[in-house]
Amino acid sequence: MEKNDISISVIKRLPRYYRFLETLKTNGIVRISSKELAERMGLTASQIRHDFNCFGGFGQQGYGYNVPELHAKIGEILCINNQVKTVLIGAGNLGKAVSSKISTRDSGFKLIGIFDKNEAISGKIIHGVPVRHIDYLENFCIDNSPTCAVICIPSNDMKELTDLLCRLGITSFWNFSNYDIAMAHPEMLVENVHLTDSLMTLSYLTNEYKENSID
Amino acid sequence: MEKNDISISVIKRLPRYYRFLETLKTNGIVRISSKELAERMGLTASQIRHDFNCFGGFGQQGYGYNVPELHAKIGEILCINNQVKTVLIGAGNLGKAVSSKISTRDSGFKLIGIFDKNEAISGKIIHGVPVRHIDYLENFCIDNSPTCAVICIPSNDMKELTDLLCRLGITSFWNFSNYDIAMAHPEMLVENVHLTDSLMTLSYLTNEYKENSID
DNA sequence: TAGATTGTTAATCGATTAACAATC
DNA sequence: TAGATTGTTAATCGATTAACAATC
Numbered sequence: 362m363e364k365n366d367i368s369i370s371v372i373k374r375l376p377r378y379y380r381f382l383e384t385l386k387t388n389g390i391v392r393i394s395s396k397e398l399a400e401r402m403g404l405t406a407s408q409i410r411h412d413f414n415c416f417g418g419f420g421q422q423g424y425g426y427n428v429p430e431l432h433a434k435i436g437e438i439l440c441i442n443n444q445v446k447t448v449l450i451g452a453g454n455l456g457k458a459v460s461s462k463i464s465t466r467d468s469g470f471k472l473i474g475i476f477d478k479n480e481a482i483s484g485k486i487i488h489g490v491p492v493r494h495i496d497y498l499e500n501f502c503i504d505n506s507p508t509c510a511v512i513c514i515p516s517n518d519m520k521e522l523t524d525l526l527c528r529l530g531i532t533s534f535w536n537f538s539n540y541d542i543a544m545a546h547p548e549m550l551v552e553n554v555h556l557t558d559s560l561m562t563l564s565y566l567t568n569e570y571k572e573n574s575i576d
Numbered sequence: 577m578e579k580n581d582i583s584i585s586v587i588k589r590l591p592r593y594y595r596f597l598e599t600l601k602t603n604g605i606v607r608i609s610s611k612e613l614a615e616r617m618g619l620t621a622s623q624i625r626h627d628f629n630c631f632g633g634f635g636q637q638g639y640g641y642n643v644p645e646l647h648a649k650i651g652e653i654l655c656i657n658n659q660v661k662t663v664l665i666g667a668g669n670l671g672k673a674v675s676s677k678i679s680t681r682d683s684g685f686k687l688i689g690i691f692d693k694n695e696a697i698s699g700k701i702i703h704g705v706p707v708r709h710i711d712y713l714e715n716f717c718i719d720n721s722p723t724c725a726v727i728c729i730p731s732n733d734m735k736e737l738t739d740l741l742c743r744l745g746i747t748s749f750w751n752f753s754n755y756d757i758a759m760a761h762p763e764m765l766v767e768n769v770h771l772t773d774s775l776m777t778l779s780y781l782t783n784e785y786k787e788n789s790i791d
Numbered sequence: 792t793a794g795a796t797t798g799t800t801a802a803t804c805g806a807t808t809a810a811c812a813a814t815c
Numbered sequence: 816t817a818g819a820t821t822g823t824t825a826a827t828c829g830a831t832t833a834a835c836a837a838t839c
Contacts (some may be wrong), residue, residue: 583805583806585805585806585807586806620807620808620809621808622807622808622809622810623806623807623808626806626807626808636814636815637813637814637815638814638815639815
């Protein structure tokens with residue numbers, strides 16, 4: 362099976378496998394069976410074997426999986442060691458919080474520019490990168506060719522901004538705004554983090570739970 | 577069909593419907609058909625009718641759906657007007673960013689306490705709520721009975737913290753840490769926001785996309 | 792070899808889509 | 816009434832789980 366055939370539901374589970382295997386590795390655990398991993402992660406052994414098999418059998422019958430090997434393999438699939446050039450738009454609290462995730466070693470991304478419309482914070486250094494005024498975004502992109510943009514500003518004026526970024530060579534977005542980039546630019550890769558949607562879902566579940574408790 | 581029978585995949589779509597209908601309402605649009613809504617949202621008309629029908633038919637044959645009515649109905653299902661008493665643990669950049677989401681009118685939650693282990697920021701006011709030292713958490717919960725906790729601190733020491741919060745009457749978590757609360761406390765409601773997982777998924781997709789472009 | 796555990800196919804389950812009768 | 820569009824059932828599609836032969 363080709364790498365490109367891994368279904369999106371499997372891909373969404375890879376980061377959790379990766380993190381979990383990292384913990385096992387740190388604790389010096391070298392081998393694990395699908396059964397034990399399933400118990401620890403709250404999945405079925407069947408699903409784990411099915412998932413791992415999507416990208417080539419790395420287990421050994423009668424033994425299980427080699428933890429460091431599997432961990433490295435998943436990291437490779439996730440391209441954790443790449444350094445995709447990335448710009449951050451918006452240096453408020455959310456932007457600052459998010460910048461530390463991008464700047465983590467092995468994030469797969471390299472933060473090369475930060476932009477904000479607030480002139481008062483221009484020149485401030487965040488994770489080694491100076492904040493520039495948003496007016497410098499266009500020239501910066503022409504000079505440095507980032508391919509990923511992280512959006513940490515409100516949805517107003519997002520149409521102009523994303524149109525500009527797409528023209529300037531951005532191909533993927535980590536989007537924290539409610540603006541629907543994927544609808545406006547179907548050719549772009551967009552990973553959305555909709556905090557308000559997540560909170561609304563929790564609201565629904567919390568209240569449903571209460572109702573059920575009463576019965 | 578009972579409210580409790582709405583499947584999780586439908587629930588996850590409700591906030592987006594809600595936001596979309598809000599925009600339509602703001603623009604003075606009163607009626608919309610499943611067909612048009614589908615085109616605008618990038619879904620199928622069939623799915624929209626199926627989804628809306630889960631919580632009772634609110635459309636009218638030959639007419640479509642009444643926007644303000646549907647918007648209000650979904651808000652009601654999401655319990656957007658509730659005021660679930662909530663404490664925030666961690667007042668760093670992420671905590672501050674997240675506190676503004678909780679404090680939004682119609683979030684369904686009410687921020688009543690903020691806690692941090694950094695004594696230097698004790699007494700600072702965020703969205704009208706003072707930051708307290710984490711040592712005061714226990715007594716605060718005994719006095720004020722919050723039922724939801726928002727976790728914006730690293731995963732270390734999370735076991736002790738979540739054990740404490742569960743003992744103190746917390747029943748739902750908005751979890752930004754990598755600690756697996758749901759595995760440790762299966763009886764809790766947990767909505768996870770795993771930023772690193774989201775970024776890793778984007779890393780995979782970005783690199784897969786590049787490979788395909790070359791071919 | 793015997794026991795353990797994978798890889799892989801088939802069966803099941805659930806979610807999405809298609810179709811169309813009901814009805815505004 | 817005729818046209819439009821829903822509500823709802825059936826068909827399809829895809830993801831998860833079960834089963835077991837392969838094999839370490």
